[in-house]
Amino acid sequence: xxxxxxxxxxxxxxxxxxxxxxxxxxxxxxxxxxxxxxxxxxxxxxxxxxxxxxxxxxxxxxxxxxxxxxxxxxxxxxxxxxxxxxxxxxxxxxxxxxxxxxxxxxxxxxxxxxxxxxxxxxxxxxxxxxxxxxxxxxxxxxxxxxxxxxxxxxxxxxxxxxxxxxxxxxxxxxxxxxxxxxxxxx
Amino acid sequence: xxxxxxxxxxxxxxxxxxxxxxxxxxxxxxxxxxxxxxxxxxxxxxxxxxxxxxxxxxxxxxxxxxxxxxxxxxxxxxxxxxxxxxxxxxxxxxxxxxxxxxxxxxxxxxxxxxxxxxxxxxxxxxxxxxxxxxxxxxxxxxxxxxxxxxxxxxxxxxxxxxxxxxxxxxxxxxxxxxxxxxxxxxxxxxxxxxxxxxxxxxxxxxxxxxxxxxxxxxxxxxxxxxxxxxxxxxxxxxxxxxxxxxxxxxxxxxxxxxxxxxxxxxxxxxxxxxxxxxxxxxxxxxxxxxxxxxxxxxxxxxxxxxxxxxxxxxxxxxxxxxxxxxxxxxxxxxxxxxxxxxxxxxxxxxxxxxxxxxxxxxxxxxxxxxxxxxxxxxxxxxxxxxxxxxxxxxxxxxxxxxxxxxxxxxxxxxxxxxxxxxxxxxxxxxxxxxxxxxxxxxxxxxxxxxxxxxxxxxxxxxxxxxxxxxxxxxxxxxxxxxxxxxxxxx
Numbered sequence: 182x183x184x185x186x187x188x189x190x191x192x193x194x195x196x197x198x199x200x201x202x203x204x205x206x207x208x209x210x211x212x213x214x215x216x217x218x219x220x221x222x223x224x225x226x227x228x229x230x231x232x233x234x235x236x237x238x239x240x241x242x243x244x245x246x247x248x249x250x251x252x253x254x255x256x257x258x259x260x261x262x263x264x265x266x267x268x269x270x271x272x273x274x275x276x277x278x279x280x281x282x283x284x285x286x287x288x289x290x291x292x293x294x295x296x297x298x299x300x301x302x303x304x305x306x307x308x309x310x311x312x313x314x315x316x317x318x319x320x321x322x323x324x325x326x327x328x329x330x331x332x333x334x335x336x337x338x339x340x341x342x343x344x345x346x347x348x349x350x351x352x353x354x355x356x357x358x359x360x361x362x363x364x365x366x367x
Numbered sequence: 368x369x370x371x372x373x374x375x376x377x378x379x380x381x382x383x384x385x386x387x388x389x390x391x392x393x394x395x396x397x398x399x400x401x402x403x404x405x406x407x408x409x410x411x412x413x414x415x416x417x418x419x420x421x422x423x424x425x426x427x428x429x430x431x432x433x434x435x436x437x438x439x440x441x442x443x444x445x446x447x448x449x450x451x452x453x454x455x456x457x458x459x460x461x462x463x464x465x466x467x468x469x470x471x472x473x474x475x476x477x478x479x480x481x482x483x484x485x486x487x488x489x490x491x492x493x494x495x496x497x498x499x500x501x502x503x504x505x506x507x508x509x510x511x512x513x514x515x516x517x518x519x520x521x522x523x524x525x526x527x528x529x530x531x532x533x534x535x536x537x538x539x540x541x542x543x544x545x546x547x548x549x550x551x552x553x554x555x556x557x558x559x560x561x562x563x564x565x566x567x568x569x570x571x572x573x574x575x576x577x578x579x580x581x582x583x584x585x586x587x588x589x590x591x592x593x594x595x596x597x598x599x600x601x602x603x604x605x606x607x608x609x610x611x612x613x614x615x616x617x618x619x620x621x622x623x624x625x626x627x628x629x630x631x632x633x634x635x636x637x638x639x640x641x642x643x644x645x646x647x648x649x650x651x652x653x654x655x656x657x658x659x660x661x662x663x664x665x666x667x668x669x670x671x672x673x674x675x676x677x678x679x680x681x682x683x684x685x686x687x688x689x690x691x692x693x694x695x696x697x698x699x700x701x702x703x704x705x706x707x708x709x710x711x712x713x714x715x716x717x718x719x720x721x722x723x724x725x726x727x728x729x730x731x732x733x734x735x736x737x738x739x740x741x742x743x744x745x746x747x748x749x750x751x752x753x754x755x756x757x758x759x760x761x762x763x764x765x766x767x768x769x770x771x772x773x774x775x776x777x778x779x780x781x782x783x784x785x786x787x788x789x790x791x792x793x794x795x796x797x798x799x800x801x802x803x804x805x806x807x808x809x810x811x812x813x814x815x816x817x818x819x820x821x822x823x824x825x826x827x828x829x830x831x832x833x834x835x836x837x838x839x840x841x842x843x844x845x846x847x848x849x850x851x852x853x854x855x856x857x
Contacts, residue, residue, distance in 0.1 A: 243546045243553065244539045270653040277552025281438020283520065284551060287653035303655055308672070309528035310521060311655040313742065318770035319817050324658035325525070326673040327738045327774075327784050329812045337812030340677045363548035364524060366531035366541045 249274065252351070252358045261292040261357065266314050266332070268303075274361060288348060288359060289314055289321075291332075300359050301334050302346035309364065312345065321345065395582065397620075400613030402588040408482070409586065410626035411475035417627040418468035419574065421634060422506075425461040426563070433513070435559035437552045437650070440515035444646050459638035465510055467634050469664040472503050480698070480719055483707030484587035487598045490699035492580045497696045499573045502566050504665070509562035511662045512555075516647035520550050521659035523558075529684050550652055585609065586616075590707035598704055658739065667726050670733035740773040741782035751778050753832075762829025765822050769814065777833075785811060792834035800827045 251274035261267070269290050276284035289301040301321070303311045310325035320337060321330035329338040334345035349360040384390050432451055434443040447454035476496060479485055485493035508526075512519040523545060530540035546553035585605060588594075644662070648654050661669050675683045709716050744767075752763040766772055774784035795803070804823060807813030818826065 240557070241543060244542045246542075246547060248548055268655060273549070273551055277437070279436045279438045280552030281436070282441075282649055282651035283437040283554065285651050285653035286549065287655050304524065309524040310659055311657060313655055315770050315773070317768035320770060320812055322740050322742070322770065322773065324739055324742060325660075327740060327810060331812065338807060338810050340673075340680065342677070364527065364541075364545065366528060367537050
């Protein structure tokens with residue numbers, strides 16, 4: 182390939198042939214230029230990595246955060262009547278300062294005995310919609326695709342593949358506590 | 368004096384052009400030859416572009432007041448909607464602009480497909496168009512989340528659950544979507560960044576490429592029967608025809624202009640007359656009395672998920688978007704030459720009609736939402752319940768308290784998930800009723816152990832009486848009370 186064969190050097194086309202004269206370039210110089218041209222990819226790649234890795238890392242970081250499991254209080258045990266299933270609300274143990282109401286979480290709690298409690302996740306096992314407890318019918322019903330669960334959380338009807346998830350609960354100093362857990366996925 | 372001023376102006380314009388080259392760059396887009404027969408069929412692309420412009424303008428406006436913080440976004444939306452001057456209109460404009468864009472992208476794509484305009488040499492126009500369609504849908508979904516109400520919060524949970532079904536990396540994807548273990552303070556920021564920076568950036572680039580390709584390959588002519596696209600000769604033939612009969616683009620652009628104006632006016636009218644979509648209940652994940660559903664443009668997909676066979680569901684959730692996307696993308700690879708006229712491409716026409724019917728069918732069924740329980744049914748009327756104190760009356764009350772009414776219609780009230788039981792007495796015997804109530808069905812819970820024998824008896828009495836010519840049946844309402852359970856009333 183001969184450089185600048187089809188146009189004059191006065192056109193300012195940017196690739197810069199051999200200075201002033203139209204002398205042919207030595208093979209050695211050609212190779213040197215090709216090498217340098219290829220070499221320009223290297224600083225570009227390093228700079229891209231230097232910028233891209235922290236940005237991508239920042240964005241995907243939540244994936245690698247360990248699950249936070251902490252005990253939160255749901256109030257005095259005496260508030261719960263044996264046999265009743267009620268919705269409780271608790272806050273994330275360490276919410277971001279600007280989380281506002283999104284720090285709230287719901288769960289269903291049933292007192293089954295003097296010291297026995299069951300806590301159900303509100304998320305339908307189908308696609309995560311919040312199920313509702315229909316006390317008179319002893320059923321949990323999902324508003325999205327019609328999933329229904331019996332009072333023990335097992336699937337009664339509709340598309341849900343699994344029973345409702347449960348939380349760990351314990352009693353400490355007369356207080357009912359629930360162990361927080363990630364949204365049950367898959 | 369006037370001459371002098373004119374000369375000055377001309378000199379300035381020439382100087383400006385010499386230093387910027389703007390006309391050299393963009394002038395050809397106005398003067399390039401376009402086929403004469405490219406008439407009203409061709410206005411949908413430019414109208415889509417206009418909708419995008421409306422979205423950019425109204426979106427930038429909204430960003431002046433919107434606060435992308437999980438805790439404050441809801442209040443800022445209330446402020447935009449109820450306090451800020453023109454805020455209500457701007458929100459509505461952004462919503463109807465989005466609706467218009469989704470609709471017009473669909474129509475534009477359908478037209479291009481129907482006329483075979485994606486064939487050689489315009490394959491890349493089609494590929495970039497499919498990418499733009501995908502980005503538009505992402506904008507629609509993330510835009511719905513910007514409304515940051517209860518519906519948005521639960522839509523994110525549903526999206527995370529769907530992503531969670533991807534093999535191996537599902538859990539990671541779910542946590543990426545929610546920005547953690549659950550929806551919280553970190554969640555809104557990422558969807559704001561995606562909706563306002565990431566996808567619009569890609570859209571600008573994609574639209575730029577799409578338009579550049581239209582310039583490069585020229586506007587496709589109306590298809591003619593027998594005019595075969597042959598990659599070897601097409602370009603020459605196209606340019607030869609254009610030289611003979613083409614007209615400069617700006618001479619035909621008045622149609623685009625008027626259609627774009629009509630689109631704008633319709634969007635503005637809808638925005639003014641219908642107002643913005645309501646900001647639902649606050650984004651509090653502990654408020655459970657909510658029924659999340661996507662906006663209209665994804666509602667049909669919601670229906671697909673509801674009506675899908677449960678065993679196949681994972682494949683549908685994960686596979687269908689992939690397969691449909693890939694299929695759309697590959698259309699020019701499957702056929703990039705030959706006839707363009709729809710009359711000579713019957714299979715393509717069938718495919719298009721099928722796709723349209725598919726979406727519309729699921730869309731209509733989604734609007735009726737017949738698979739979800741009705742959580743707030745009207746109580747049964749006194750006429751239906753009959754005389755207080757009778758088994759019939761008690762049965763009617765059980766029909767309501769045990770949630771039968773949430774899924775079954777009774778004299779026009781209730782849910783539509785299960786069969787209408789208004790005249791169930793005509794169809795089922797006492798035994799059949801008992802068996803069905805105790806055992807349930809695919810979509811119905813079994814009530815064995817959930818009803819006392821007395822309650823079951825009362826409920827069956829009530830249901831048995833539900834026959835045509837209800838007045839007579841009501842008169843007999845109390846009669847079967849004496850029958851022991853398990854014996855037929857007839």
